[in-house]
Every structure is written in structure tokens, then in C-alpha cells.
Amino acid sequence: MTRTLLAAGVAFAAAFAMGGLGAHQGLAQSAQFKGWEAISKELSTRIAPKDRPLHLDQFLPAASMDELLGTWSTFGTEHSFRNGVPNALNLMIWHVTLSRFAHEVGQSCTTPRLALHPRFIATLQRLCAWPAAEAKDEGVLLDFWTSVMGHDASVDEYVGWRDFFLREYRERPSAETVAAMTLAVTMNPRFLLHR
Amino acid sequence: MASFTRRGFIKLGTLGAGTILLPGLGAAEVPGPEQEPHFFLLIVLDGGADPSYMFDARPLSMTAAGKIQNYLGEEPGVWTGRNGQSTLATRLVAPLAPFRDRFSVLNGVYMTPSFDGHLQNMNFLFSGSPFGGDSFIPHLNAAETGRRPGSLDAVLPTPPVFVNVSNHSGVVTLEPNSLQQLAERLRQAAPTRADDRIGQFIRSRVMANAGGEGRMAAGARLMLSALDQAPDVHRKLAALRTPKPDMSQEAQTVALIAECFRLMLSRSAIYVLREQFDVHDADQAKQQPKLFTNAVQKIAGLFRGLVDTPFDAKRSMFDVTTVMVASEFGRTMRAPDMHIANTGTNHNQYANSVLLGGKGIRSGLVVGASDLAHEKARPSKAHLAMDPVLEKVMGRPIDLATLQTRSDQPDSFDIQNHLTISSVVNTLYAMFSVPRSRYRPIGRNLPEAPVLQGLLT
Numbered sequence: 222m223t224r225t226l227l228a229a230g231v232a233f234a235a236a237f238a239m240g241g242l243g244a245h246q247g248l249a250q251s252a253q254f255k256g257w258e259a260i261s262k263e264l265s266t267r268i269a270p271k272d273r274p275l276h277l278d279q280f281l282p283a284a285s286m287d288e289l290l291g292t293w294s295t296f297g298t299e300h301s302f303r304n305g306v307p308n309a310l311n312l313m314i315w316h317v318t319l320s321r322f323a324h325e326v327g328q329s330c331t332t333p334r335l336a337l338h339p340r341f342i343a344t345l346q347r348l349c350a351w352p353a354a355e356a357k358d359e360g361v362l363l364d365f366w367t368s369v370m371g372h373d374a375s376v377d378e379y380v381g382w383r384d385f386f387l388r389e390y391r392e393r394p395s396a397e398t399v400a401a402m403t404l405a406v407t408m409n410p411r412f413l414l415h416r
Numbered sequence: 417m418a419s420f421t422r423r424g425f426i427k428l429g430t431l432g433a434g435t436i437l438l439p440g441l442g443a444a445e446v447p448g449p450e451q452e453p454h455f456f457l458l459i460v461l462d463g464g465a466d467p468s469y470m471f472d473a474r475p476l477s478m479t480a481a482g483k484i485q486n487y488l489g490e491e492p493g494v495w496t497g498r499n500g501q502s503t504l505a506t507r508l509v510a511p512l513a514p515f516r517d518r519f520s521v522l523n524g525v526y527m528t529p530s531f532d533g534h535l536q537n538m539n540f541l542f543s544g545s546p547f548g549g550d551s552f553i554p555h556l557n558a559a560e561t562g563r564r565p566g567s568l569d570a571v572l573p574t575p576p577v578f579v580n581v582s583n584h585s586g587v588v589t590l591e592p593n594s595l596q597q598l599a600e601r602l603r604q605a606a607p608t609r610a611d612d613r614i615g616q617f618i619r620s621r622v623m624a625n626a627g628g629e630g631r632m633a634a635g636a637r638l639m640l641s642a643l644d645q646a647p648d649v650h651r652k653l654a655a656l657r658t659p660k661p662d663m664s665q666e667a668q669t670v671a672l673i674a675e676c677f678r679l680m681l682s683r684s685a686i687y688v689l690r691e692q693f694d695v696h697d698a699d700q701a702k703q704q705p706k707l708f709t710n711a712v713q714k715i716a717g718l719f720r721g722l723v724d725t726p727f728d729a730k731r732s733m734f735d736v737t738t739v740m741v742a743s744e745f746g747r748t749m750r751a752p753d754m755h756i757a758n759t760g761t762n763h764n765q766y767a768n769s770v771l772l773g774g775k776g777i778r779s780g781l782v783v784g785a786s787d788l789a790h791e792k793a794r795p796s797k798a799h800l801a802m803d804p805v806l807e808k809v810m811g812r813p814i815d816l817a818t819l820q821t822r823s824d825q826p827d828s829f830d831i832q833n834h835l836t837i838s839s840v841v842n843t844l845y846a847m848f849s850v851p852r853s854r855y856r857p858i859g860r861n862l863p864e865a866p867v868l869q870g871l872l873t
Contacts, residue, residue, distance in 0.1 A: 250631055250634055251631055251634035251635045251637075251638055252631040252632045252634065252635030252636075253635065282597070282598050282601035282602060282605065283594050283595075283597035283598035283601055284594055284597060285591065285593070285594040286594065286598065288589065289588065289589055294576075299535070299578070301578075303576065304588070304589060306584070306585035306638060307585060307635065307638040307639045307641075307642045308568065308585040308586050308588055308638070308642050309567055309568060309586070309641075309642045309645035309646050309648070309649040310568060310588040310590070310646075310649055310653075311588070311642070312639060312642035312643055312646050313607075313608065313642075313646040313647075313649050313650050313653075316608045316646060317601070317602070317605050317650075320605070321605075378621065381620075381621060381624070382621075385617050389613050389617070390613075401613075401614045404614060404618070405614060405617055405618055405621070408618045408621075408622075409618075409621050409622075409625075410621070410622055410625040410626075410632065410635060410636040410639055411625065411632075413639070414632060414635045414636070414639070416631070416632055
């Protein structure tokens with residue numbers, strides 16, 4: 222894991238050094254955020270019952286902020302996706318929003334806070350036994366990961382996530398761990414960015 | 417002007433001073449002003465505003481001769497610059513008269529000569545290419561200028577302008593009406609942190625995805641950059657105060673811009689006027705006196721706000737901000753086959769007007785001019801080649817070294833003899849110490865567009 226991160230860091234630094242790639246360059250070829258509607262719908266489909274969709278809006282720090290997180294706009298016959306390029310403001314809003322959402326998922330270990338569909342509830346209940354051994358079962362962790370991330374990420378991403386929590390949150394309480402796990406999945410580029 | 421009272425802006429200044437007194441935000445956390453603060457405000461007249469309703473007017477005799485529409489129906493007055501050059505201006509610019517020594521008028525400015533579409537010319541204004549590309553706005557905030565970059569390249573406190581640019585990731589919409597709630601929530605929430613376990617892990621995964629080639633890697637690199645700047649933006653937004661809602665929307669917007677500059681949240685701001693100046697239809701064109709009345713009042717209000725809002729003990733916001741007012745192009749004198757009393761106007765990329773003022777600008781000047789100044793004026797052969805039906809006024813040749821309009825009537829068109837938006841942007845680049853490698857050419861396979869040295873203080 223450490224070696225992988227180190228290698229990624231070196232490759233990243235090399236990319237900057239060789240290509241002079243700054244945050245302002247090559248945006249046309251950059252993945253953008255999937256956008257508020259897409260992320261809300263994905264999360265709702267994955268964890269909420271069909272008849273009670275997840276309203277992610279409740280976790281936004283302020284009204285109208287969803288427009289800053291990637292939305293479609295129309296000008297005549299032109300349709301463009303706006304505010305989807307990651308910047309310090311939209312990323313900060315994503316972080317605040319998803320932190321609040323993750324907190325509610327974590328708190329659901331003790332008191333149901335969100336309308337969740339039965340399969341996700343079953344996964345969550347098993348995970349909420351953390352730090353007990355049964356919560357650290359490969360099947361439980363993979364179920365939770367897939368439930369939130371879907372199939373957008375590589376196995377390496379899952380392995381990195383799993384190993385981090387088994388190591389760093391080994392003895393932490395369940396609510397804190399589940400919240401952190403949720404935040405780590407939802408702040409992953411594979412979850413937020415459109416391929 | 418009622419919405420931009422001196423009291424309102426003194427109130428705003430007081431609010432600004434209050435930001436450094438917020439509990440939990442010590443002096444070290446709120447950035448102090450730079451030694452040489454310099455900001456940029458771009459005010460956009462969206463849709464292609466007709467300069468003949470402001471600082472490039474025509475006499476009524478020209479309307480009587482059927483050459484140019486005029487729904488104001490009043491003889492324009494003479495507006496003379498400190499450089500001795502004059503232009504005609506309508507009474508609609510009267511609210512700007514108190515600031516006449518704070519800005520210069522640039523007339524006859526060429527946009528992209530080959531295209532007359534909104535998008536191509538707005539792209540040209542921002543990027544120097546009708547097809548879009550890198551916008552000049554982020555260049556003003558780049559570290560290569562030698563200044564500490566603002567957290568964001570620009571804030572956009574109004575609905576956005578439609579433009580295809582590839583580097584506006586740091587140009588963010590931030591409207592006053594949603595800001596109060598956001599600031600309050602952010603004061604309660606902890607900023608993202610890279611020094612706790614989960615913060616380190618999130619950053620490590622973004623970094624892992626940022627290596628290598630491909631769109632995902634490029635997006636992850638942007639995320640990484642954003643992640644590193646996010647705590648700073650969080651703290652600054654939490655420290656930001658907007659004035660009470662009893663102030664007008666425009667006054668709140670000035671307040672927001674001033675706060676963003678003062679906190680070094682952003683280097684620039686883009687203010688898009690809500691008035692729609694694209695008046696092809698006669699009924700729309702007849703609304704121009706009202707449209708310009710509203711627009712000029714807002715521009716004057718923004719100027720007043722910047723003048724009355726202190727940046728520090730010695731300087732106003734206007735003193736530290738370069739202000740530019742521009743549209744994507746001007747308009748034709750009339751539409752073909754319509755009566756002069758009942759005509760709309762089309763797009764004219766050959767003669768735009770730009771106002772430049774504030775920090776770094778020699779103000780009070782009139783620079784450049786468009787041709788066909790009266791009904792008996794004869795077009796040059798160059799004009800006839802470009803506009804055979806004489807629908808458009810065109811920028812006259814100019815000596816870019818002295819900024820004096822030339823009197824010759826060229827036989828063929830050469831963009832190098834004219835005042836172009838590329839020269840205007842390069843002049844901004846010179847003021848902001850943007851490296852020469854960024855400077856725009858006059859046109860394809862042509863040399864660098866000259867900096868308007870005579871406009872620099």
C-alpha cells in the first residue's frame with residue numbers, strides 16, 4: 222500500500238514536472254464531477270428504498286449550492302455542463318455535504334436516521350458491529366463498499382480502502398468508523414468524477 | 417442610484433472590518449492585504465450592446481438620413497478626454513460623469529473580424545480565439561505573475577456568461593443570496609483537513625488516481641489541487657460577511673466582491689448585467705434607452721461602491737481594482753429592409769466599446785473611434801470590402817503608440833492598423849505582470865498585439 226502510494230506520488234510529481242501540468246491546463250481533457258443529480262440518484266438507487274428516495278439536498282450547507290456541483294444549463298440550442306470542473310469551492314461543498322451525509326450513515330448504527338433499503342440495512346447492521354471481528358469480514362466490507370461505490374472503482378481502490386480501515390480504525394467505535402468509511406468512499410475520485 | 421447609498425457602503429466597510437474580529441479566526445488565519453494588492457473586475461454587457469447608446473453615439477441628422485436607428489431621439493453631447501480626443505455620448509451615460517476621471521473610453525475596438533456570432537466573440541474576448549481556449553482571467557491570478565494567487569481565480573456573483581473556455585475551474589459562481597447561509601454553516605463545520613487520518617487517506621486516494629494519463633487522472637489532479645485549497649476557501653468563506661438583505665441586489669453584489677478581494681478569496685470578479693442587449697427585433701431595439709438607463713446606473717453603482725468601500729486605511733477598493741466594462745461586440749446601425757423608425761440591429765464585431773478604469777489605468781482618456789461619424793461620411797475602400805452594404809461602423813485606423821486616431825482611408829483592411837481586444841487584454845497582462853508568453857497575437861500568424869502603453873499609469 223505504502224509502495225503504491227509512493228509510486229503514485231512520484232508519477233504525479235513527474236507529470237507536473239514534465240508536462241508543466243497546472244490546475245489550469247488541459248481541462249478540456251479532464252474528467253468532471255458527475256454532478257449533483259447524478260450523484261444523488263446513484264446514492265439513492267444504491268442505498269434507499271424506491272418509494273422513499275434519498276434527498277441528498279438536506280445535507281447541502283446552503284440552498285442553491287447544488288448548482289455549483291455540476292449541473293446542466295441551456296443557452297439556445299447549446300447545452301453545457303457547468304461547474305463540473307473540480308475547484309476549491311465545489312470540492313469544499315462536496316466535502317461538507319458528504320461529511321454530513323456520512324455522519325448520518327454512521328449514526329444510523331445506533332438510531333435509524335435515513336430511509337434505507339433492506340439489503341443495505343442488512344449490510345450496515347453487520348458493519349455496525351465494528352470493531353468486532355464479524356464486521357471485519359471480507360464479505361461485509363466488500364458488500365458495503367459495493368453498495369456505496371457501485372462498480373466504478375478498481376479492486377485496488379477497494380483493497381486500499383479496506384486495508385486502511387482494518388489498520389487505522391481497528392479499535393474505533395462503529396459510528397465513527399462507518400462515517401469515515403462512507404466519507405472515504407464518496408470522496409474518492411472514482412465515485413465523484415465522470416469517466 | 418438610490419440603491420447605492422454612501423451609508424450602505426460605509427456599513428459594508430464596517431462589516432468588512434468586522435471579519436477580522438470573528439471569534440475563532442485570529443489574525444493569522446485571515447490573510448492580510450498584499451503589499452501591492454491588485455484585483456480585476458470585469459463587467460459584461462451580455463448580448464452585444466450598441467455603443468451608440470453610450471460613448472460612440474451619432475448625431476440625429478444621421479438618423480434623419482436613414483443611416484442609424486436612434487430610439488432615444490436626442491442629440492448626443494460631446495465627451496472630451498484629457499488627451500483632447502472627443503466622442504459623442506448620449507445623456508444615458510450621465511450617471512458615469514462623476515467618475516469621468518476614473519476611467520477611459522475605448523471606441524472602435526475590433527473583436528474577431530471573421531465571425532459575428534455571440535459565442536465566437538465572447539470566446540474571443542475571454543480567450544483570444546473564436547473557438548475558445550484558455551481564458552485570460554485565471555492568468556491574472558497565476559503564480560507566474562509574482563503575486564500570491566488568490567484562492568479562486570474569480571467569483572461570479574451573477575448568472576454566468578456563456579463562453580467556451582477550458583481553464584475556468586477557479587472561476588466560481590457565488591451569489592449573495594445563498595452566501596449568508598453558506599457562511600453560517602461553514603462557521604459551524606470543520607474545514608477539510610489533510611493532517612487527520614481520514615483526511616490523509618482521502619488525499620492519498622485522490623493522489624493515487626492523479627498519476628498517469630487520461631481524463632480521470634487529469635480530473636483527479638484538479639481534485640487534488642482543489643482539496644489542498646479547500647480549507648483556505650472554507651476559512652475565508654466562513655469569515656466572509658454579506659450586508660443586510662435590506663441593501664439592493666447590486667449593492668450586495670459589490671459587498672460580496674469587495675469582501676472576496678479583501679480576504680484574498682479571489683483575484684477577479686465577473687459581473688454580468690442582467691439586461692439583454694441582443695436587440696434584433698424592432699420592439700426589442702426600442703427598449704434600448706431603458707436597457708441602457710438600467711445598465712449604466714448599475715455600472716455607476718458598482719463604481720460608486722468601489723470608490724466608497726475602503727480597502728484599507730488609505731485606499732478604496734477602486735484604487736486597488738482594475739475595472740473593465742465590455743460586451744462581446746457592438747451592433748449594426750440598422751437592419752436591412754426595415755424602416756429606420758422601426759428597425760432592430762444585428763451584430764457588429766468591427767466596432768466595440770470598452771471602458772477601462774481603476775488601478776494601473778490612465779483614466780479620463782478617449783481612445784480610438786469608429787468611422788461613419790455623420791451622414792455624409794465616406795467609407796474607406798477597406799470598409800467597403802468588409803461591409804459593402806454599410807450596415808456597420810468600423811474602427812478607424814489608430815496609431816497604437818500615441819493612441820491617436822488616424823485620418824487616412826485605407827484601401828485594404830489590415831487588422832494591425834486597428835485597436836483590438838487583443839491589445840486591450842495584453843494591456844491588462846502588462847499591468848498584472850503576466851509573462852509575455854501569454855500575450856495574444858493580433859491575429860493568426862501575426863505578431864503580438866501591442867500593449868497600449870499610453871493607457872498605463
